Amino acid sequence: MDVKALNKALLAIVTKREELAKLNYNDPAYDDLEEELHDLEDDFQEEYGEYLEKALEQVHNEYCPDNDVLMPIGYLGQGIPVEVEKLPGKDTRLILVPNPTRIILSVNKDKQQVVWSSEQ
Helix, strand or coil: CCHHHHHHHHHHHHHHHHHHHCCCCCCCCHHHHHHHHHHHHHHHHHHHHHHHHHHHHHHHHHHCCCCCCCCHHHHECCCEEECCCCCCCCCEEEEEECCCCEEEEEECCCEEEEEEECCC
16 A cells, blocks of 8 residues: 555545635535535545544444444544443544544544554
C-alpha cells in the first residue's frame, strides 16, 4: 500500500470538506464543490476502502466487537460512535484522520488514543 498516496487522498477529502463547510447552500459554487467532494470520496473508497476496512475490522475486534464496521469515509470528521466494553457510559468514537493516516479512539472528546496507523 502506498501510504503517502493514501494520506494525500484523505487530506484532499478533508480539505474539500472544509471548503464546502465555509459556503452556504445558496452559494453558486456549492453544488460544484459538493460534486467534487463526492467524486473524491468515491475514488477514495474504490482505491483504499478494502485496505482501510481491514484496519477498521482489526480495531473493532479489539475495542468494540459489538459494533459493525462501516465504510471508511464515514469515520472522517466527527467519527463513528462505538461502544467500548472497557469504557461503559463514555462517549467513544472512532475517527479516521490524515497526517499520517490513522484511526483514533476518542473518549469524551478530551482523550484520544491512536489505535491504528498506516505507518505501522
